[in-house]
Amino acid sequence: MSQEILAVYPGSFDPPTNGHLDIITRSTRLFCKIIVAVTDNCNKKHTFCLDERLQLLCESTKALKNVEILPFSGLLVNYLEQINSFVVIRGLRVLSDFEYEFQMALMNRKLNKKIETVFLIPDQSYTFLSSSMVKEIAMLGGDMSGLVPKCVAKELKNKYQKNEYTK
Numbered sequence: 001m002s003q004e005i006l007a008v009y010p011g012s013f014d015p016p017t018n019g020h021l022d023i024i025t026r027s028t029r030l031f032c033k034i035i036v037a038v039t040d041n042c043n044k045k046h047t048f049c050l051d052e053r054l055q056l057l058c059e060s061t062k063a064l065k066n067v068e069i070l071p072f073s074g075l076l077v078n079y080l081e082q083i084n085s086f087v088v089i090r091g092l093r094v095l096s097d098f099e100y101e102f103q104m105a106l107m108n109r110k111l112n113k114k115i116e117t118v119f120l121i122p123d124q125s126y127t128f129l130s131s132s133m134v135k136e137i138a139m140l141g142g143d144m145s146g147l148v149p150k151c152v153a154k155e156l157k158n159k160y161q162k163n164e165y166t167k
Helices: 018-028 050-060 076-082 095-111 131-139 150-161
Strands: 006-011 033-039 067-072 087-091 116-120
Touching: 006 018, 006 076, 018 033, 018 087, 018 116, 033 050, 050 067, 050 150, 076 095, 087 095, 095 116, 131 150
Parallel strands: 006 033, 006 087, 033 067, 087 116
Antiparallel strands: none
16 A cells, blocks of 8 residues: 555444444455544434444454544544544445435535545445344344344343343
């Protein structure tokens, strides 16, 4: 790699899925360092608290040496400026993802002309996968193998067996 570029993959990761990990892993081959920036969006009702999501991502990415898991809040463009990055990584599964992500990329660029968004398409085996679907499968006692890392499946089972989830 001729130029060392720090890229940021932001999201709530509630919970992290194998689709997220596919994007993270593939990003490590494109950029010298990846920061997985875990948001704590107060407008969302999270299944896992911020610390739990950070821990699950750390456990799931421990074999990836150029990945760092960090919390962040506020505007993404401000965060990027603070850490001296200008690249945002986003995953696209379906056409509706593209419409939303395209608008976000344009808004980020409007706020800071230096921001570039790199869109990655996950492996086709993950195009159907979302955190919401995984939570519903876990809540209903379904098999999560192949959908999430083992540590995430274990925590989802623990969470739903304790009836901590309410719709």
